[in-house]
Amino acid sequence: MKKRAVVDRKKCAYCGACVAVCNLDANELVETYLEIKENCTGCGACAKVCPLGALSIEEV
Numbered sequence: 001m002k003k004r005a006v007v008d009r010k011k012c013a014y015c016g017a018c019v020a021v022c023n024l025d026a027n028e029l030v031e032t033y034l035e036i037k038e039n040c041t042g043c044g045a046c047a048k049v050c051p052l053g054a055l056s057i058e059e060v
């Protein structure tokens with residue numbers, strides 16, 4: 001089963017903290033939302049640093 005970060009768009013404030021810690025460049029702030037890309041491994045580093053609890057790791 002593959003894991004992936006999922007963003008709750010109602011909670012995300014586009015601060016960029018999660019983008020800074022992803023060493024795979026698997027997330028990116030685009031104009032109106034945080035995009036999680038296909039190469040995300042679900043490592044969870046981004047979810048740990050999100051100050052608003054907007055990221056969760058889910059099986060997809």
Ligand code: SF4
Nearest residue numbers: 022040041043044046
């Ligand atoms: S779960 Fe890991 S690989 Fe996926 S976006 Fe977050 S930091 Fe990057």
Ligand code: SF4
Nearest residue numbers: 012013015016018050
């Ligand atoms: S760290 Fe959290 S609030 Fe900040 S851009 Fe990422 S998901 Fe959004």
